[in-house]
Amino acid sequence: xxxxxxxxxxxxxxxxxxxxxxxxxxxxxxxxxxxxxxxxxxxxxxxxxxxxxxxxxxxxxxxxxxxxxxxxxxxxxxxxxxxxxxxxxxxxxxxxxxxxxxxxxxxxxxxxxxxxxxxxxxxxxxxxxxxxxxxxxxxxxxxxxxxxxxxxxxxxxxxxxxxxxxxxxxxxxxxxxxxxxxxxxxxxxxxxxxxxxxxxxxxxxxxxxxxxxxxxxxxxxxxxxxxxxxxxxxxxxxxxxxxxxxxxxxxxxxxxxxxxxxxxxxxxxxxxxxxxxxxxxxxxxxxxxxxxxxx
Amino acid sequence: xxxxxxxxxxxxxxxxxxxxxxxxxxxxxxxxxxxxxxxxxxxxxxxxxxxxxxxxxxxxxxxxxxxxxxxxxxxxxxxxxxxxxxxxxxxxxxxxxxxxxxxxxxxxxxxxxxxxxxxxxxxxxxxxxxxxxxxxxxxxxxxxxxxxxxxxxxxxxxxxxxxxxxxxxxxxxxxxxxxxxxxxxxxxxxxxxxxxxxxxxxxxxxxxxxxxxxxxxxxxxxxxxxxxxxxxxxxxxxxxxxxxxxxxxxxxxxxxxxxxxxxxxxxxxxxxxxxxxxxxxxxxxxxxxxxxxxxxxxxxxxxxxxxxxxxxxxxxxxxxxxxxxxxxxxxxxxxxxxxxxxxxxxxxxxxxxxxxxxxxxxxxxxxxxxxxxxxxxxxxxxxxxxxxxxxxxxxxxxxxxxxxxxxxxxxxxxxx
Numbered sequence: 104x105x106x107x108x109x110x111x112x113x114x115x116x117x118x119x120x121x122x123x124x125x126x127x128x129x130x131x132x133x134x135x136x137x138x139x140x141x142x143x144x145x146x147x148x149x150x151x152x153x154x155x156x157x158x159x160x161x162x163x164x165x166x167x168x169x170x171x172x173x174x175x176x177x178x179x180x181x182x183x184x185x186x187x188x189x190x191x192x193x194x195x196x197x198x199x200x201x202x203x204x205x206x207x208x209x210x211x212x213x214x215x216x217x218x219x220x221x222x223x224x225x226x227x228x229x230x231x232x233x234x235x236x237x238x239x240x241x242x243x244x245x246x247x248x249x250x251x252x253x254x255x256x257x258x259x260x261x262x263x264x265x266x267x268x269x270x271x272x273x274x275x276x277x278x279x280x281x282x283x284x285x286x287x288x289x290x291x292x293x294x295x296x297x298x299x300x301x302x303x304x305x306x307x308x309x310x311x312x313x314x315x316x317x318x319x320x321x322x323x324x325x326x327x328x329x330x331x332x333x334x335x336x337x338x339x340x341x342x343x344x345x346x347x348x349x350x351x352x353x354x355x356x357x358x359x360x361x362x363x364x365x366x367x368x369x370x371x372x373x374x375x376x377x378x379x380x381x382x383x384x385x386x387x388x389x390x391x392x393x394x395x396x397x398x
Numbered sequence: 399x400x401x402x403x404x405x406x407x408x409x410x411x412x413x414x415x416x417x418x419x420x421x422x423x424x425x426x427x428x429x430x431x432x433x434x435x436x437x438x439x440x441x442x443x444x445x446x447x448x449x450x451x452x453x454x455x456x457x458x459x460x461x462x463x464x465x466x467x468x469x470x471x472x473x474x475x476x477x478x479x480x481x482x483x484x485x486x487x488x489x490x491x492x493x494x495x496x497x498x499x500x501x502x503x504x505x506x507x508x509x510x511x512x513x514x515x516x517x518x519x520x521x522x523x524x525x526x527x528x529x530x531x532x533x534x535x536x537x538x539x540x541x542x543x544x545x546x547x548x549x550x551x552x553x554x555x556x557x558x559x560x561x562x563x564x565x566x567x568x569x570x571x572x573x574x575x576x577x578x579x580x581x582x583x584x585x586x587x588x589x590x591x592x593x594x595x596x597x598x599x600x601x602x603x604x605x606x607x608x609x610x611x612x613x614x615x616x617x618x619x620x621x622x623x624x625x626x627x628x629x630x631x632x633x634x635x636x637x638x639x640x641x642x643x644x645x646x647x648x649x650x651x652x653x654x655x656x657x658x659x660x661x662x663x664x665x666x667x668x669x670x671x672x673x674x675x676x677x678x679x680x681x682x683x684x685x686x687x688x689x690x691x692x693x694x695x696x697x698x699x700x701x702x703x704x705x706x707x708x709x710x711x712x713x714x715x716x717x718x719x720x721x722x723x724x725x726x727x728x729x730x731x732x733x734x735x736x737x738x739x740x741x742x743x744x745x746x747x748x749x750x751x752x753x754x755x756x757x758x759x760x761x762x763x764x765x766x767x768x769x770x771x772x773x774x775x776x777x778x779x780x781x782x783x784x785x786x787x788x789x790x791x792x793x794x795x796x797x798x799x800x801x802x803x804x805x806x807x808x809x810x811x812x813x814x
Contacts (some may be wrong), residue, residue, distance in 0.1 A: 109638035112663070116630040224459055225651040233686050234661030234814075243637075245662035248630070317658075318627040319651045327625055362631035367622040368594075370631070 105363045112242040113359045119248045121355025125348040126255035127310040127328065128335040129262060130303035136279045136342030137299035140190060140202040146325035146332060147210035148178065148304055152311025153320045154217055157228050167228055167312055168250075174308040182304030183297040185209070190300070191293070210325060217322035225321045233317070251313035258309045259348060262302070266344070275299050279342065334374035338381045340388025349390040350377075444487040445480070445746045447472075447736075448507030449517040450528065455495030457521050460725045464520045464542055465490060467722065467729025470714045475733070481740055489513055493524065500524045504531040514746045517732050518560075520725070522546040522596050529557050537748065538756040540735045542728035546596030550777040556757050560732040561697045562769050562782035565600030568673060568695035569645075571798040572786045573608035575807065576643075576669075583809075585642035585668055589618035591632055591656060592647030601673040601695065602647025617641045626652065633659035646672035654684045661688060661814055668810035669693065677724065677787060677794060689789040691811030697784050698727040698769050699796060701804070706734065707768040731767045738765040 105113075127149060134142040152174050156167035189209075193201045236243040266272040277285035278295045286292045314320075331354070336342075339350030354377060362370040381388060449468060452461035472486050480486055489511060493499040500519055507513045508531070518541020519528055525544030532539035533554055540558045545565040549557070563570070576584055588609055592602040599621070610616060617639040620632050633656065636644055644667045646656055653675025660670075669691075675681055676694035700711050700721050710730055714722045722730070742759045745752035764773040773781050786798035790805045797807040 106638060109634060112634045112638065113631060116634060120628065120630070222459075223456075227651065227654060227684060229683055229686065231686055234658050234688055236662045236664060243663045245630075245659075248662075319655055324625075324627070327627070359631055363635070367620070367626055367632060 108241055109363065110360070111240070113363055114356060115239065115242045115244060116248075117356035117359030118352065119244070119252045119355075120359060121352035122252040122255040123310070123313060124331070124335055124351035124355050126258055126306065126313060128332045128339070128347045128351050129259060129344055130306040130310070131332055131336050132339070132342055132344050132347045133299055133303040133306070135336065136344075137275065137303075138186070138190065138202075138296050139199045140206070140300075141199060142206050142303070143203055143329060144206040144209040144213065145303070145307055146328040147213040148181075148307040149311040149314060149328065150320060150322065150325045151213055151217065152178065152308045153315035153318075154221060154226070156312045156315045157226050157320060158221070160228050160230075167230075167315055168254075171309060171312055174312065175305050178304040178308035179301040182301035185304070186297045186300035187293075210329075214322045214325065221322070223321060223323075225319045227319045228315050230316070245317065247317040251316050254309055254313045258306060259344075262306065262344065265302075271295070271298065275302075331371075331374040334378040336388075338377050338388060339390045343388065343390065346388055346390035350388075444485040445482070445515065445740075446487050446489055446511070446513045447515045447517055448489050448491075448504070448511060448513030450491045450493045450500050450503035450507070450519050450524075452495035452520055452524065453490075453492040457495045457524070460543070461495070461520045463723060463725030464729040466714075466718055467542070467726035468517060468733060470710070470717055470722070470726065471730045471733030473717060474709070474713050475737065481737055482744065482746060484746070488517075493519065495521075495524070497523055497527050500528045501531055504528045508532075508535045508537065508748065512748060514748060515736055515740070516540075517729075517736065518542055518544065522549055525549055526552060529554050532556060535748070536750050536753050538736065538739065538753050538760070540732045540760075542732045543725070546600050548596055550779050554778060556753075557778040558735060558760055558774050559778055559780050560735050560767070560772070561728050562772065562780055563697065563784050564779050565597050566604035568601045568697075568784045569605035569671065569786075570608070570783050572671060572693065572695070573605055573612075575786075575798055576609065576614070577612040579809075585614060587615045587617040587639070587641045588643045588645055589620075589636040589639045589641035589667075590616065590645045590647070591618075591620040591622065591636060593626075593649060593652055594621050594623050595649065598647040598649055598673060600647070602645050605645055605671070622652070624649075624652075627655065629655045629659035630662075632656065633663050633665070636660060637663040637665035641667060643667050643669040643671070646670075646675075648672050648675050650675050650678055654681065657685050657692070657814075661685070666813050670811055670814075671695075676789065679723070681794075682789075682792070687792070688814045689792070689794075690814060691808050692789045692814075693797075693807075694787050694794070695784040696724065696787050698724045699785065699787070701796075702768070702770065702802070704766065704768060704770055706766060710768045727768050731769050731772070734767045735760065735765050735772065738763075 131142055131145050134140045155174050156170045159165055159170045160167045189205060232246050236245045266276060274290045274295050277290055278292045282292050335351045335354060336347050339346030354374060358370050358373050361373055451465050452458055468488055472488050475481060476485050491503040493503050516532055516537050516539055518525055518539055520543040522544045525541050526549060529539050533556055539556045540560050542560050544559060547566055590602050590606055592599040618636050618641060622632060646653055653672045671693040673695060676692050677696045682689050711721055739756040739759050740746045743755035764771050770782060775781060785796050785802055787794045788797045788807055790808060795805040796802050797805055
């Protein structure tokens with residue numbers, strides 16, 4: 104029987120992990136919500152951002168967080184370009200299925216280029232404060248994990264405010280809810296869809312940087328992430344950002360607590376169990392509306 | 399096609415030369431021709447040594463290290479005039495870290511290319527299948543990288559591991575040291591974490607079984623898959639166990655990740671030992687220089703004053719611009735072991751008589767190498783011990799055994 108302090112420590116770790124999952128899954132939800140695109144390459148872009156943060160830190164010694172000033176606009180532009188140049192060429196009737204194949208290829212290209220540029224060696228950002236922690240009600244909270252959690256919270260809050268309170272956000276939500284009706288109201292849905300995709304990739308830039316603060320990265324790491332992230336957005340309800348956030352938090356905490364009694368390997372299977380259970384019992388997801396009726 | 403043809407031609411030539419030399423040997427007095435026949439008859443015919451290595455794929459980093467070690471060995475030998483007066487030539491194939499590939503590579507090397515001798519590949523996963531092929535052909539198989547127990551449980555008769563000790567025995571000197579401490583001082587509880595990998599797990603569990611026999615309790619025992627990147631939960635369990643000592647059966651990155659996660663939880667054990675990671679050159683920087691007191695077993699140190707090691711470090715550094723690490727040293731050791739057998743048996747060819755002479759000689763003799771004198775049991779397990787190193791004063795230094803030590807073992811470990 105684990106002690107109370109261990110349970111609390113695991114809970115804290117689970118919440119921090121869940122916050123990171125929420126940030127990483129937010130982009131996936133956007134793509135699906137806006138365009139019905141299943142973006143297999145999302146986690147490859149996460150790893151790409153992580154590598155850029157690591158590389159900038161190694162070459163110049165700058166804090167990896169500063170790379171965000173470059174990677175966020177860069178990824179936004181890459182997202183817009185990818186949507187306009189590649190995804191719009193797919194036929195609407197088979198968009199969802201073909202997008203899986205197309206983005207699968209993009210993921211392979213990114214993985215290959217990373218391997219070519221940086222080799223398959225595992226890398227880790229060397230920060231002076233990597234092992235510093237603070238005490239919180241008897242549990243230890245690592246500063247790097249706290250920073251990553253803070254980045255996730257800020258990015259998700261920013262995303263929420265943008266979606267709820269900006270004209271662009273309203274146009275994006277309208278495009279998500281009913282593309283034809285939005286177009287009738289004079290919204291340039293193609294342009295909005297491009298920006299939506301760019302926004303999704305911009306979250307990958309933030310997420311990848313947060314990830315790089317406290318994990319080891321290697322080119323094929325994205326395959327390890329795409330499964331849990333897909334599980335999160337299915338459990339949360341495809342296309343729902345709040346649903347994904349709640350599902351991410353729940354699964355992160357569950358994984359961390361299950362680890363107490365089970366081994367690392369078994370604790371990771373919680374995502375797949377949740378995925379199967381959702382598809383069997385409530386295919387529209389537990390926390391969001393069916394196909395993003397709500398944001 | 400041409401290569402095959404030339405290979406066969408060369409094989410035939412050599413056989414004829416061999417017959418001629420044999421006849422000559424019978425006619426002349428035994429003492430006069432023993433050393434003469436080999437060098438005189440085939441001085442322009444190199445000894446070809448076949449190797450398959452993971453130069454791409456999962457094990458490419460250590461694979462390339464092994465390749466450098468083999469190349470350094472070949473260069474040093476050739477600069478001195480070769481083996482038995484013949485130049486040595488390496489024929490290296492890339493198996494892409496693939497166990498099927500390694501089998502066909504060795505079959506090609508022996509069957510089609512008719513190499514004279516073999517060197518082993520890297521990692522247990524590739525050593526076991528390739529050793530099976532070598533066994534079928536009756537070839538001597540000295541390998542630099544199969545330390546896991548399963549390598550020696552296959553009944554191989556021609557296999558020798560060219561390093562001081564198998565994985566289970568890496569921590570032997572540390573186990574002896576801890577068990578010799580007065581009861582009141584020594585650690586009473588230990589937490590173990592090991593990667594699900596035969597080598598990494600072997601090191602941790604070798605120590606675990608010895609300490610448990612000595613009455614030291616195991617309070618945590620975690621196994622994690624090789625692709626684990628988040629060590630928070632594992633570290634939380636270890637920290638919560640408040641074990642006096644933590645032992646990691648680790649490779650490089652997981653070792654670093656685990657140590658950082660333990661430090662983040664402010665867990666302060668009296669002893670901390672991790673395999674592989676602490677002996678790597680980037681280790682201190684990777685964990686922000688919070689290394690003081692961390693222990694690690696190692697089979698090789700550039701500082702060891704065995705005569706051949708001084709030469710190896712100097713010439714290797716000349717050739718590659720940096721000092722050799724453990725992978726390079728184990729490969730070099732493989733070369734030294736095979737060379738010693740060849741010189742003792744005065745032959746280097748696929749001829750079954752020659753190969754069995756090489757194997758027999760190694761069974762009964764000790765070889766001086768860059769990792770110290772080596773000898774083997776009947777399963778090919780080396781019978782020496784790994785040294786134990788500890789981070790003392792910002793540098794990793796040998797603390798065990800007594801005879802080799804550069805610093806005293808610090809106990810309890812300072813806080814990290």
